[in-house]
Amino acid sequence: MPWVSDDNVATFVDLYELTMAASYFAHGMNEPATFELSVRQLPPGRGFLVACGLEDALAYLDGLAFSDDTIDYLRSLGTFDEAFLEHLADLRFTGDAWAVPEGETVFAAEPLLRVTAPLIEAQLAETFLLNAITFQTMIATKAARIALACGDRTFVDFSGRRDHGAGAALGVARASCVGGASGTSNVLAGQVYGLDLSGTMAHSYVLSFPDEAEAFRAYPRDFPERAVLLIDTYDTIEGARHAAAVANELRAEGVTIRAVRLDSGDLGALARSVRAVLDEAGCGDIRIFASSDLDEYRIGELLAQGAPIDAFGVGTRLGTSADAPTLGGVYKLVAGAHGPVMKRSAGKGSLPGVKQVYREERHGESIADTIALADESGVPGRPLLAQVMASGERLSPAEPLATLRERCAEAVARLPEAAKAFDAPADVYPVRLSGGLTSLVRRLGG
């Protein structure tokens, strides 16, 4: 079946990237230009974003090349002349890139990525860069919110079956772990990213045995240390009794049951009843794992009620960021051959000029950001964007995911409480424009 790969990803562009590039080529317009990628506004209720997806963006820029097959396809469209197709066949990314590192918190209007390159290269990268960074930033943000709800409990990504294709499931697993998931059920994601794997059993397993207790006996014997028994196929409380009885029976064989899983009904009430059943049966060591349409709101409610749930499996609502399923990322030309430029479209304007973001921190808390011109001096705070590519070469290898996850946990911990709220008001975190940027906006906006 058709897959995206290093061989064809160069044509994952909106057609207009190519027609504009052809036009630039025809007019000899290929001076360096600077584009910046930012999120226009935070989705309702979101008080922060977690930057994510940069590694894919850099891998893309590093490997960008049109294969013979893609050139043949483009030729078949009859839209492009041979001189341009030859230019494409030789095209590599030769520019510079600056970026906010993955796992860092960011806010509306702040550039997450800045690309300076010959106009054609910088323009062609738009579709992929927006796609990779917008998608993973959206998911890492959702995961970070879920991590806030979980507190000292853990959660794992269970979303594979509901993500937007198998490729999306890889991205979701990765971004979820950056945002705070302790692992994923997605074996392929474990394979390609080295993520910890997590799994329980399905109802079909229980239904494949003559009765529930027999299923509960078989599985732990096969997986003596990791068994999580799904107890809601018939009746959850009855299931808990079967699990406890089997646990006591198997203990003599040296087989332990790690947890039971609830997957339907009133999870809070069931968790309390199941905890009581297990404790009364002398199975205080069996943990309770819960799943079923969970997200930060539901997990927050359950834990606020004191539900004795030890870990969560989060699927659909994490993998689709269901309450805020889109993120308005834009990739805007901010400076071209004629200097800084500014789009003025109603409600969709852009901030002109090559920029940097500075973050002020006090007593370990982030207190305000300033978006400034990159060459402006004296702006308070530490700069968030660092150079990641120079003349088409990456300046450092991929960061380990553990580093990104740690950076995210620390950055979220430094946020003001109001920005961490699940119903944060728009622009709860102060983001200012510097004096230099304000002047430039005034000059070009008029």
Add this chain to the structure above:
Amino acid sequence: MPWVSDDNVATFVDLYELTMAASYFAHGMNEPATFELSVRQLPPGRGFLVACGLEDALAYLDGLAFSDDTIDYLRSLGTFDEAFLEHLADLRFTGDAWAVPEGETVFAAEPLLRVTAPLIEAQLAETFLLNAITFQTMIATKAARIALACGDRTFVDFSGRRDHGAGAALGVARASCVGGASGTSNVLAGQVYGLDLSGTMAHSYVLSFPDEAEAFRAYPRDFPERAVLLIDTYDTIEGARHAAAVANELRAEGVTIRAVRLDSGDLGALARSVRAVLDEAGCGDIRIFASSDLDEYRIGELLAQGAPIDAFGVGTRLGTSADAPTLGGVYKLVAGAHGPVMKRSAGKGSLPGVKQVYREERHGESIADTIALADESGVPGRPLLAQVMASGERLSPAEPLATLRERCAEAVARLPEAAKAFDAPADVYPVRLSGGLTSLVRRLGG
């Protein structure tokens, strides 16, 4: 960067598929079993679904194999014994499959796909099958609703940059075209699926020229028949005047401008003003193309107001099905070695037994469906599921996308008006259970 491919898609499974399979293997449980894939309930406001994603599902089953690399990775987990890993290395899909063809309308609880195979094969396919069919069905449904809103206007998929990864963008482009989009901006999707491509220009193009009129002159000269000018970079009405002036100037060169594009502001009011500007300038042949956060609701409003818009570019809200970003697909064991089975979990029960769906039609309108046991006779209507694989072999090649799109258009046209409404009440279309199925539910439910 890491991609999903034919070589590694076999490990795109939730870990529990593999641990359950290992347990079945250890217990010699590999008798044929039947699983059915259905959608538990339609999202709010949805009166129908458009089945989609089957082609990927069949390609997956047809090619299912664990490569040496994937076996090595699984071995490294220390969870599986060599006998099971050898079994996996030799595993191919050898079962039968029945399915509702892509483009057909379906409703809650109706099986879209039925797989009968040795238990291990059927179980391992769960994650991929659910992912492929749930995702593409969700998008094709969204596209069909947008097509209903558009009426005799056309729309194209502009979602690439906002989809959940590059792979998701391929699936969205395909499913959108099944649902009724006339093309896509995604060049890779054009390449792999043969879809028509569509594109305009970006604000960065306009900003790259000293002034708007110069940009408007350059592009049509490079693309003399297909130019669509984006007129909102500075001021939309002024942009329309520039476009008209350039069109009149270039006409002498034999260069025509196909359309202007609106991408911000009050699209209805702007379309009327722009239409007037163009008409007054003698440019009645220039069409108006609109984009900017469009979906079926917004397009419906615009056309109800009489906005003179000829075609639409639909991005984010199509590619993420933004108003209903998840679809509760399930893949349930319905019959095993011991006969039909039924999951009874609170609010998440399943219908037991091997099933078929029959659709009654009258005067060219679909009036009711009946979910029946596959071996039941005398159920009124035409059967929706047809056999698509036998003993692991596909029974026919991939259907052309044009066939699927036509099937969808006809199926949607046959729906009762109430089911086509954008705020359709739950279960607006009658779906009944047959006598045989009702008896079986009663027998197993007790």
